[in-house]
Amino acid sequence: MISSPLFYLFTLALLVAVIALFEQKSRLKLFKYVPSFVFIYLLSMLLASIGVFEQNEAIDAIYKNTKQNLLPAMLFLMLLQIDIRDFFKLGKSLLIAYSLSLFSFAFAFIFISLLFDFNKEMASAFGALSGSWMGGVANMVAVGSALNVSQEAFGYALIVDSVNYTIWIIFLLFLTPFAHRFNNFTASHEQMAKLDSIIGCACTIGAKRYWLLILLAIVVALGVNLVASSGFVLLNYTTTTVVLATVLGILGSFTKLKTINGSSEVSKTMLYMLIALIGSKALLENFGGVGFYVFAGFCILVIHALIMVIGAKILKLDLFSIAIASLANIGGVASASMLAATYNKALVGVGVLMAIMGYIVGTFGGLAIGNILIWMTK
Template identity: 65%
Template sequence: MITTPMGYLLTISLIVAFFAFLDLKTNYKILKYIPAVVLIYAVSMLLASFGIFEQNAQIHHIYKLTKTNLLPAMLFLMLLQIDFRHFLKLGKSLLIAYALAVFSIAAAFILTAFMFHFDANISAAFGALAGSWMGGTANMVAVGSALGVHEDAFAYALVVDSVDYTLWVMLLLFLVPFAKFFNKFTKSDENLAYLGEIGCACSMGAKRYWLLIGFALAVSLFCQILATKVIILNATTSMILFATLLGIAGSFTKLRTINGSSEVSTTMLYILIALIGSNAVIENFSGLGIYVFAGLVILFIHAFIMILGAKIFKLDLFSISVASLANIGGVASAPILAATYNKSLVSVGVLMAIMGYIIGTFGGLLIGNILLRLGSI
């Protein structure tokens, strides 16, 4: 049994390092279907469930301290990668498709909450899931923390995200050969040649990990202090919103050109996932199947609105598919789908997915609070 804070953090770090190594250096097929974040969470949760981590005051304190310090730092670094100038070059069809995807996901979550009558805990968990399906796992962690999602309920969100997202990716890839039939149905303009000239927000060069870590932790400290002075809903929500706004502001400066923010923020995200998993106990789970089904209902409503919007605005299958997966799948999968249409369109998937880092936090918080209100009725 692990009883000390240092032993606890060392174990968390080893779990993260192991799965990060597998993800980067191996070609195991399991990682294509089950993301590293899910495996990190699962192993950490199993250790907690078997009593490896002693739930004493010292470990609880270091858990809370590490999570509080890393969360705003991670959000800040994630948002530094955005380049709004490139995003605005996507063109009318893709921008409409992206806006339609965000709206349809929001509407689908709210309608599904009406149908399933979630309690407060599950409503908060699905609010976190909304953050993920509008942005990414980082947004899920941020929204879940702001809404006070219990560690056990967070596992529901992660499983629904993993299972339903995998099915959604398979469906969108299956539909690629039928693009011409769909485009004929919507009477869209299939000319996407100009998109191949758009670059992504990434740049090449030496990594500046230590500079980024130091700066991100300084921003984290500033956000925590500011959150005690200006409270929006609660201190955690304030801290997250301030980190988000500072990250957006930083993306307009030369900070965006400092390489390594993606790697550092991803490492911080993995540690946060492992920390949350270490406070979950597997025996508390029940009725998981109904929540996976609820996730599928959300995707069905989202798909119906997207198809209807494509018909009204004459959008092509590429635009609505990549816009959808940029939200639901993020940077890991949207570029892959874009490449199946044309390899020169990979950067389009990257740009749309990166924008989700902003939308996911604000959208998830909004939907989460709506779901909580619905759950209290």
């Protein structure tokens, strides 16, 4: 049994490193449908469930402090290389499709919450999930932390996200050959938008760059926690740090800080560590009702799909536009790019832009939906 807080963090870091390395070296197709962060969460939860981690004050304290500082640091770096201006170059039809996707998810979460009569725990779990389905897993972690979602409820949200995402991406890929028929149904014309520039940087960078990014992230984390502890509070302490870190990341993207390459790699590492931390506080025995959560999540997708199809018919949107807008929200950069490539390789950039915009929208949208769902339980 691990009782040392430093050994506790080392074990989780080692778990993250092993899974990430295995994903990179093995190149299994399994990771295309079940993201590596799911395995990180499940294995860290398994270690906690079999009693590997001792429940003591020292471990609880380092868990709280690490999560409290790692979360704003991750959000800041994640947003640092996003250029909002590129998103608005996509064109009218794609912007309408993206807006429709956000609206449909917001409506679906609220409607299903009313239909299933969510209790406070379910409301908070689906509030965190809305952050993911409007942005990405990083947004789900941020929203879940801000809403004080329990480890078990967050685990439910993560499982729902993984299961329904897998079903959804397979369904959207299946629809690709039928794009012409759908476009005839909506009387639309496919959007063949192309990007004039590459988003981010694919270059290999040295260790000095990584250390500079980590230093910046530490400064931001210390800064936002200092502000939150000084008495300036938005809803609660964590919400304050999340919002401030998000705003600083967006502002930083308009400065020369954007030219420091590697922020996505460092922020991804921080995200994986955060997921391992959350998983280490969950227990397998508390996951008996996950099937109900998965079904509710599937119902949200059905309502989302119906609104997207109806909207496409009224607004004359093509299948590519609504499919990529949907998957950019649910899946993120990798899956949105893959789906875009099945239509035309020149459209990959569209998927990238929509997905990275979700990193901004997901946190604020998830916080809004989450608080509405929790308010509805009162």
